[in-house]
Amino acid sequence: MKKLILLSLILTSCGMFHPTNFDKPSLNEKVLSVKRDSIRFSEILKNNSSEKTLIHIYASYCPFSQNSLKEIAHFQKENKEINYVFLSVDHSYFDWKRGLENLPVKGNHYYLPTKGKGVLGRFLKLKEIPRFLVLNKEKEIKIFKSSKVSKIKESLQ
Known part of the structure; x- marks a missing residue:
């Protein structure tokens, strides 16, 4: 019986954290513009x-990020009404600035x-x-964690 209770506690405690709003400390984080x-x-x-905002977190040196940026460029052609925010976690500001020259996407970087x-x-x-994160007009988080553009497409239809 004790094992069954322990197992149920473990399984229920592994729920996915999915906030609907950013907390104050995260909203106060400072980032750098171009x-x-x-x-x-x-x-x-x-x-x-905009009605919807897509936030894409990437690094310009990352091959997976480069592929996702190409996918987002195609996605943007069909979804121009969405606001696009790109947040880079490159190694340095200068690496990021160099990487911007080759990005196929438009938006706020x-x-x-x-x-x-x-x-x-x-x-x-x-x-x-x-x-990827998707926010609605009220800036509530609708998609908290996605690593695939296809999941974003599904949720916006």
Whole structure:
């Protein structure tokens, strides 16, 4: 009986963490713009008034991220009404800036100087890239964790 109770506790405690809103510390995380201006993550979200926002977390040196960026470029052609925010976790600001030259996507680009290990990265439980989030007009998180563009397409239909 004790084993059965222990097993049920373990299985129920492994539920997926899926917040619907960003917490205050993650919203206060500072990122860098292309011009190297520091901006809070909350300001990025406020500046976007689209019905839906897709956030793509990537690194320009990562082959998986490069493939996902190509997929997003095709996705953008069919979904122009969506606001696109790209957050890079490249090794340095300069690596990110060089990588921007070859990106096939359009949108708002920012660099995470904490490389995903800061408050925002911990909130997102960021362990792998690429990573996608989808937000609605109220900036509520509708998709918290997806690594495939196909999953994003399914959820937006």
